[in-house]
Amino acid sequence: MSIYYRTSQYLKKRIFFFLEKINIRSLLLQLGIFFLFGFFVSWIIHNTIINLTQLRITSGLGFLKMRAGISIPDSFIPYSEDSSYTLALISGLLNTILMSVFCIFTSSILGLTIAFSRLSQNWLLQKLCMIYVEIFRNLPPLLIILFLYFGILQEILPPVQKSLSLPFHIYINQRGIYCPALHFQKIWLWSSSIICLSGFFIIRRIKNPFNQYILLLHLMISLAFIVWLFYHDTFLELPKLETFNITGGRNISLEFLALFLSLSLYTSALISETIRTGIEGVNNSLKETGLSLGLAPGLVMRLITMPLALRIIIPPLTSQYVNLIKNTSLGIAIGYSELMRISNTVLNQTNQSLAVVIIWMGSYLSLSLIVSTVMNWLNKTTLRGHGH
Amino acid sequence: MDIKDMEEQSSYIRKNIAPSEPMLRTSRQSTYHWLYTHLFASPINALITLLLATLIIYIAKHLGKWVVLDAIWEGKDRTVCATKIQGGIQNNDWSGACWAFVKANYTQIIYGFYPPEHRWRVNLTGIIAITVNITFLMPSIPYKFINGFISLIIIPIFSWYLLHGGYLSLPLIDTQLWGGLMVTLTIAYISISISFIIGTLLALGRRSQISILRLLCILFIETLRGIPLVSILFIASIMFPLFIPHEITFDKLLRALIGIAIFTSVYIAEAIRGGLQAIPKSQYEAATSLGLKYTTIMCLIILPQAYRLVIPAIINILIGMLKETSLIYIVSMFDLLGMIRITSIQANWITPQTPATAFVTVAFVYWVLCFMMSRYAYFIEKRINLFKQPMIRSKNR
């Protein structure tokens, strides 16, 4: 049999197979949907262009270089009103990230504590934590934020002249908390991030995911401690109480405080529920087996229950974290300068809605993506021995 | 010891079978024992108990004082709730809830600026929606399909026209005038029905064989899941008019409503997808082998089962949505939260106590609504688990 013949047979077979697989009907359907979608999109683009020309708005990214003139009181990076829109947006993004990190950290610890308290033997502690959870998870986060900011903090905190002074040169008043500022050289920042990264790689080698989780939290605490140590031998700036003002030091604004506290309280209630259902979802007989081997209840929790519970916990926990990041955008309601507030101001000033919306989407989507990636990585280690 | 020896003595027969006795109330069940095991089992436990008890007493004392004892129940304007320094009648160290404010403004908190002579329309809508939904929500009542159709499609359309008016003899009432609890509930209810339909379609689209449809659905779902609702509301209020020809104007409230509905539908789609995945493949195969078409299989066999599995998850999403309707305050529309906020800062009522009182009131309303929904979800979940048990058992075998 000639090669030619064999090839043609092969081709025939392939083509026949291909046709059979593709199915003309579904091909037509796909094309139809594609054109419908394309038509829809082009219609929207067409309308947008007409509307924009009527409103005399030129789109483009040129506006990013212009002077912003937005005041950002609690900016993380050097920023003034003369800075550009780009810098303003970056500052907002950094504030969003900062807020998210703080809230994730606090609400995780609080949630874990509450979850364990609800499983404790102490009846009073159990019920109190249950009430806490039921109160906070059934309230809108925006309400909690407004309540805390307008209803409580603004009303009970004294004005600047009558600031509450606490030990270690900390002052509390209506403008927030003033505390000694950390001024350390950039090299400490770099070295601490290197320590953090190396710690991250050490963590990867630990097998027990619960220990890993705890270690991650430990690492964050020790990092804060290291920074604090360095701050001792660099230089510190104490806040000074004057008649109408407080100068120097670091100001943690009331908006930051209100947003941070309320999101932490709200999310911790949700997280504690997630953790509790996860722990309760672990097969009881496995706990009993651990006990029958002579392991103390605490050890059973650490070695058996928690690693298995994390499998159940991590996927919903990831979405809690993503939701938390999204909820930081509620800072706009009380004027905390996070991404949403700043970009909304930018939008109002420049009318560049298209560009601003793309910046929103890009920033929040990438933040969500980062969180999911980290959590997925953590999840992979918990799924050892689970389905092969 | 020789085992053989032991065997010799070990024969034993019980002649009279011991009867089942009721449990004796021994010391283990006494009140003292309960207190010991539940509160004072160890020194640390005892310490925690005492600390918590002190905390509870402290909070209860202050809260009770603020909410009830020192609260002001009657009054016409801010003077009753303000101290003398602030231009009121109370002593300078007074602090208490200002219920008089809520009492004076409750119609505005419920109806917003809806004209008083037309408020019967709101009441009528509420009554109809409640009566129809009670029958829909009770699991024991049959005809769920028709009921669902009325609840989720007819009622929203009907209530929109009844509230908005502008035809027959009903005068048009602009949504600018709507506000308060009424807006919260209307938005929540109509969003539920829209998001339920879109969510189902998205879930089916994400699992469809047509790859381009699947791709579009995944893209849509994942994008919307990653961005906050606030940004969607801004898009709805600022961007949406750009997308459509400028001759068409869309109501502002309706735009926000659609934004919320689409945002929710993405989460509902994910929940329904979970339900669809939980349906065993044999169900599809069995239905296909009967010669049914895709639409028939989905509508009559797969979706009813999937819905039943995911009701608790969907209700939890809806609780989240009810909470998030409050965000329309940010795009300056006045739902329950927004309305009470602007009433609490109006000149004739503004005092240091009013915001806190206002927020406590709103918190109470939201809490009751959400708590009821979560209890309902819990109830349904327990019912579902009752049905589910045999299914799981047979799967394990």
Added chain:
Amino acid sequence: MKGIKENSRIHAINIINVNKWLGKMHILRNMDFSVKFQERVALIGPSGSGKSTLLRCINALETFQKGKIIIEGTELNNTPKTIHLIRRRIGMVFQKFNLFPHLTVLENCTLAPIWVKKMNKKKAEEEAFFYLEKVKISDQATKYPIQLSGGQQQRVAIARSLCMKPRMMLFDEPTSALDPEMIQEILDLIMDLTKNGMTIICVTHKMSFARQLAHRIAFMDEGQILEENASDRFFSNPQHERTQIFLRKML
């Protein structure tokens, strides 16, 4: 009544007048039972008769309302110390193996020695390999439980209990979750491991196994022991009416 009067020195397990209620159900009724050192006892009886509950009470996995359980002279009470002491002496093998799914076979076996006996990891692994060798599964040591068959999993579970070097073993229906061809394998293994004189209580539905393994058989029904006898006499000449009915059904 026997058991109470007898010297507790020769008894590994002494159960005196134990009563357990679960809600309104009276699960164990005036239970009197004792097991001597190095004795192998099989508990048989219809399901729901309280056999497993008895085992779980002995291992302090469940509490009882009335009566006493004395294990090697130590009375079981609810203090963590006693419970810990007793659980270290007793190994238990469950019906559904209950291997920890997130740990490898080897880690399953070394977990308790490392954390309870504070053994160092290397030694614990050596010992684990010794027992895994004994149950003929040492070549699977690095696998996860889900990768093993039911029979293999049960063998690992037995090895895991043996790693704690218990003086008594409780078997709670060790073969009922297995495929028929696996059962004989596990039974042989248990027989083989217990030749050296370990105290054993085994709940089983396999009469042939009970006959082979046990010195003594106890028949339980309605939360009490209705008949107990040396194993050959128990099967050849059952006395109690209910035992006769039960055996007729099973054999």
